[in-house]
Amino acid sequence: MEAVINEIKKPENLVYGKTKVLTDNVMHYCPGCSHGVVHKVLSEIIEEMDIQDQTIGVAPVGCSVLIYNYIDIDWQEAAHGRAPALATAMKRLRPDRYIFTYQGDGDLAAIGTAETIHACNRGENIVIIFINNGIYGMTGGQMAPTTIEGMKSSTCPFGREPVHDGNPLKMTELLAQLPGTAYVTRQSVHTAGAVRKTKKAIRKAFEKQKENKGTSVVEVVSTCNSGWKMTPVEANKWMEENMFPFYPLGDIKDV
Amino acid sequence: MSELRLMKGNEAIAEAAIRCGADGYFGYPITPQSEVMETLMALKPWETTGMVVLQAESEVASINMLYGGAGCGKRVMTSSSSPGISLMQEGLSYMAGAELPCLVVNVVRGGPGLGTIQPAQSDYFQAVKGGGHGDYKLIVLAPSSVQEMADFVELAFDLAFKYRNPAMILSDGMIGQMMEKVELKPQKKRWTNEDIDEMHPWATTGKKKDRERNIITSVELDSEKHEEANKRIQAKYKELQEKEVRYEAIDTDDAEYLLMAYGSSARISLAAKEILRAKGLKVGLLRPITLFPFPVKQLQNLTGQLKGILSVEMSSGQMVEDIRLAVEGKVRVEHFGRYGGVVHSPEEVANALEQKLTGGK
Amino acid sequence: MKEEIIIAGFGGQGVLSMGKILAYSGVMQNMEVSWMPSYGPEMRGGTANVTVVLSDHRISSPILHTFDTAIILNQQSLDKFEPKVKPGGVLLYDSNGITRHPERDDINIYRIDATEEAARMKSTKTMNMIVLGGYLKIKPIVEMENVLKGLKKSLPERHHHLLPMNEKAIQRGKEIVLEVSLVT
Numbered sequence: 001m002e003a004v005i006n007e008i009k010k011p012e013n014l015v016y017g018k019t020k021v022l023t024d025n026v027m028h029y030c031p032g033c034s035h036g037v038v039h040k041v042l043s044e045i046i047e048e049m050d051i052q053d054q055t056i057g058v059a060p061v062g063c064s065v066l067i068y069n070y071i072d073i074d075w076q077e078a079a080h081g082r083a084p085a086l087a088t089a090m091k092r093l094r095p096d097r098y099i100f101t102y103q104g105d106g107d108l109a110a111i112g113t114a115e116t117i118h119a120c121n122r123g124e125n126i127v128i129i130f131i132n133n134g135i136y137g138m139t140g141g142q143m144a145p146t147t148i149e150g151m152k153s154s155t156c157p158f159g160r161e162p163v164h165d166g167n168p169l170k171m172t173e174l175l176a177q178l179p180g181t182a183y184v185t186r187q188s189v190h191t192a193g194a195v196r197k198t199k200k201a202i203r204k205a206f207e208k209q210k211e212n213k214g215t216s217v218v219e220v221v222s223t224c225n226s227g228w229k230m231t232p233v234e235a236n237k238w239m240e241e242n243m244f245p246f247y248p249l250g251d252i253k254d255v
Numbered sequence: 256m257s258e259l260r261l262m263k264g265n266e267a268i269a270e271a272a273i274r275c276g277a278d279g280y281f282g283y284p285i286t287p288q289s290e291v292m293e294t295l296m297a298l299k300p301w302e303t304t305g306m307v308v309l310q311a312e313s314e315v316a317s318i319n320m321l322y323g324g325a326g327c328g329k330r331v332m333t334s335s336s337s338p339g340i341s342l343m344q345e346g347l348s349y350m351a352g353a354e355l356p357c358l359v360v361n362v363v364r365g366g367p368g369l370g371t372i373q374p375a376q377s378d379y380f381q382a383v384k385g386g387g388h389g390d391y392k393l394i395v396l397a398p399s400s401v402q403e404m405a406d407f408v409e410l411a412f413d414l415a416f417k418y419r420n421p422a423m424i425l426s427d428g429m430i431g432q433m434m435e436k437v438e439l440k441p442q443k444k445r446w447t448n449e450d451i452d453e454m455h456p457w458a459t460t461g462k463k464k465d466r467e468r469n470i471i472t473s474v475e476l477d478s479e480k481h482e483e484a485n486k487r488i489q490a491k492y493k494e495l496q497e498k499e500v501r502y503e504a505i506d507t508d509d510a511e512y513l514l515m516a517y518g519s520s521a522r523i524s525l526a527a528k529e530i531l532r533a534k535g536l537k538v539g540l541l542r543p544i545t546l547f548p549f550p551v552k553q554l555q556n557l558t559g560q561l562k563g564i565l566s567v568e569m570s571s572g573q574m575v576e577d578i579r580l581a582v583e584g585k586v587r588v589e590h591f592g593r594y595g596g597v598v599h600s601p602e603e604v605a606n607a608l609e610q611k612l613t614g615g616k
Numbered sequence: 617m618k619e620e621i622i623i624a625g626f627g628g629q630g631v632l633s634m635g636k637i638l639a640y641s642g643v644m645q646n647m648e649v650s651w652m653p654s655y656g657p658e659m660r661g662g663t664a665n666v667t668v669v670l671s672d673h674r675i676s677s678p679i680l681h682t683f684d685t686a687i688i689l690n691q692q693s694l695d696k697f698e699p700k701v702k703p704g705g706v707l708l709y710d711s712n713g714i715t716r717h718p719e720r721d722d723i724n725i726y727r728i729d730a731t732e733e734a735a736r737m738k739s740t741k742t743m744n745m746i747v748l749g750g751y752l753k754i755k756p757i758v759e760m761e762n763v764l765k766g767l768k769k770s771l772p773e774r775h776h777h778l779l780p781m782n783e784k785a786i787q788r789g790k791e792i793v794l795e796v797s798l799v800t
Binding site: 053055 | 461463
C-alpha cells in the first residue's frame with residue numbers, strides 16, 4: 001500500500017503532501033476560518049527550517065487556545081494577553097530556541113497591549129503572529145479593539161461608533177514605531193497568492209530571530225465568517241472591501 | 256565557601272538566589288522590597304552564573320515571565336509587596352493550574368489599597384488560601400530572620416519543584432528592611448539544559464524525536480477530565496500537609512498558655528514570652544514556618560495542656576481562624592494585633608495575653 | 617550582654633551608616649546583631665533613625681520602644697527619644713542646632729561637638745564617625761580592632777582609601793566626648 005502511495009506522490013505528479021508538523025487532529029475551527037491556513041503555513045516553515053525540536057510556541061486565549069492540538073511542537077498556553085511576557089522569559093532563558101507567540105486581536109491589542117508593546121520595545125528576539133479578524137470569535141462575536149468603524153458585533157449591534165465605542169486600533173503600525181521591532185508586516189490568507197506571501201513573511205520573521213535582530217510582528221488580516229455572520233466567500237469579499245482599506249497589506253518595517 | 260555578612264532581608268534574598276543557582280528574576284519596583292532587584296542588578300549575575308535579571312513593565316508581566324521560564328524547567332522568581340502581589344494573582348492561579356514551580360517573595364506592607372509602606376501581615380489569607388481564582392494553594396514559608404530569608408530561597412525552590420507548585424516567601428517590611436548577621440551558602444551550579452531534560456521531562460525545551468510534544472496548560476474543557484486534574488493538584492496539597500510542615504516550638508513543653516505568631520510577630524512574641532515567663536506564667540511560643548501547610552497536628556498535640564492560645568499578628572486577625580479550625584473548640588483562642596503598618600511592642604503582647612486569657616491577673 | 621541603641625538625626629547625617637558600622641563591628645566580634653531603620657518618605661531629607669541591638673544571645677524584637685542608649689543628632693530626635701532612654705541609660709548628643717538641651721536627671725548624659733569638630737578637621741562627612749568614637753569611649757562594648765573590621769566591611773571597596781580618615785575621626789571622637797551629668 002505504502003509503495004502505491006509513494007508512487008502516486010512522485011514530485012512530477014504534483015500531489016500535495018501535508019507537513020508532518022501538523023497533527024492529524026480534526027480542527028475545531030469553523031469552515032472558512034483563517035486559523036487553519038495560518039497553522040498549516042507555520043507548520044510547513046517549521047518543517048522546512050528543520051526546527052521542530054528547537055521551537056516552542058506560546059498559545060493565546062481565544063479561538064486558537066487549542067493550537068497545541070494541531071502543531072506538533074512544545075507549547076505553553078498563556079493567560080489572556082500575556083503571551084509576550086512568557087515568550088520574553090523563554091527566549092532569555094533559552095536563547096538557543098525559536099520562540100513565537102500566536103495571538104488574536106483581543107489578546108494582543110486589548111488585554112495584552114502592555115505586554116505586547118513592552119516586549120516589542122525591549123526588542124525581545126521573538127516572533128509574534130497576530131491574527132486580526134476584528135472580532136472576539138471564541139466568546140461569540142463581541143467588539144474587538146480592531147473592529148472597524150461601522151462594523152457590527154454583539155456588543156456594538158448597530159455598528160462601531162467611535163464617539164461611543166472608541167476607535168479601532170492599528171496595533172501593527174504602532175509597533176512598527178518601536179526601536180525594538182526588526183520586521184513588521186501585514187498579510188492575509190484569503191487567496192493562494194496571499195497565502196504564499198504570508199508564508200514568506202513568517203519565514204522571514206523566523207530568519208530574523210535566527211539572526212538575533214529583535215522582534216518580528218506578522219499580522220494576518222483574517223475572516224471570522226461565523227462571527228461576522230457571513231458565508232466564507234462573502235466574508236472574504238467583505239474583508240477585501242472593508243478591512244483592507246483600513247488595514248492595508250504589505251511590509252511596514254524591515255530592518 | 257560560606258560567608259558571614261551583615262545584610263538586609265531583601266539583600267539576602269538576592270544573594271541567596273544567585274548562590275542557590277536560580278536561573279531568572281523578573282520584577283517590578285515597589286517599597287519596601289526594591290533592594291531585591293537593586294542588589295541583583297548591582298551584582299550582575301548574568302556575567303557570573305548566567306542568571307537572567309529583568310525589570311518588567313508590571314507585576315502582571317513579571318509573574319507571566321515566571322510562567323514562561325518555569326515552563327522551560329527553569330528556576331525563576333520574583334519579589335514584590337502587597338499591591339504588586341495582588342496583580343500577580345491571575346498568573347499564580349494559572350501557574351498552580353499548569354503545575355508550574357516558581358518562587359514569589361511578598362515583603363508585605365499594610366493595606367487595603369495603596370495603604371502604607373510600613374510592615375504588616377495582612378496578606379495571610381491571600382497567601383495561604385490561594386489568592387486567585389480556582390481551587391489551589393501556594394506553598395508558603397514565613398521567615399522571621401534575615402538568615403531565614405536567605406535559607407528559604409533554596410528551600411522554596413526545592414519544594415516548588417518537588418510538588419510542581421508555586422511557592423511564596425511571606426515576609427514583611429520589617430524582615431525585608433532590617434539587617435542581621437547572615438551566613439551565605441557557597442555558590443551552587445545552575446542546572447544545565449541537559450539536567451533539565453533529565454530531571455523535568457514535562458518542561459517545554461523543544462520536542463525531541465523520541466517523545467510526545469510537551470504542553471504546559473491549565474485549560475481542560477472536558478469537565479470530567481478537569482475534575483481529575485483538580486484531584487491531582489489536591490492530592491499534592493494533602494501530601495504537603497503530611498510531609499512538609501515546618502515550625503519552631505519554644506518553651507512549649509510545660510506551657511499552659513501559647514503565643515502563636517509567624518515572621519516579625521514571632522520575634523516580638525518571643526520577647527513577650529520572656530516578659531510573661533519572668534512574671535511566672537507558663538507561656539510558650541509556637542511559630543509556624545510553613546503557613547501552608549499549617550502545623551495542625553503539632554498544635555492539636557498541645558491542646559490537652561493549654562488553657563488558652565493567643566494569635567499575635569500584624570493584622571486584624573487572619574491566622575487566628577486557622578488556629579481555631581485546628582483546635583476544634585477544645586481551647587480558648589484569642590487574637591491580638593496592631594495593623595495598618597503599626598508593629599506591636601512586646602509589652603502590648605504580654606498585656607494582651609494576660610487580659611484576654613488569664614483574666615488580667 | 618545586651619545593648620539596645622537608637623541613633624537618630626537628619627537624613628544625610630550618616631545615621632544609618634553609623635548604625636551599620638556599629639552592627640558590623642558586632643558581627644566581627646561574633647555577637648548577635650540587628651539593625652532596623654525607619655524607612656520610606658522619611659528617608660528623603662527628613663528625620664532618619666535606626667535601632668541597633670548588640671547581644672550575646674538570640675535577639676527577639678528588633679523594634680523597641682525603650683533604649684539603653686540614645687545617640688541624638690538633631691532637636692526633633694532629642695525631643696522624641698529623650699523620654700525613651702531607660703533609667704540609668706545613656707544619652708549622647710551633638711549640640712549643633714540644639715536649642716533645648718536634655719533635662720532628665722535619671723540618665724547619663726554626654727555631649728559631643730562632632731559637627732564642629734568635623735568642620736575643623738575639614739571632613740564634614742566623618743561627623744558620624746566622631747560620634748561613634750564618642751559612643752565607644754562611653755560604652756566600649758566592641759573592641760577597636762573589630763570596629764575597624766566592621767568599618768572596612770561596611771564601605772564599598774572603592775571607598776577603602778577613606779578608611780584612615782574614618783579611623784582618625786573615631787579616635788578624635790573618643791577624645792572630645794564630654795560628660796554632662798551622670799547618675800549612678
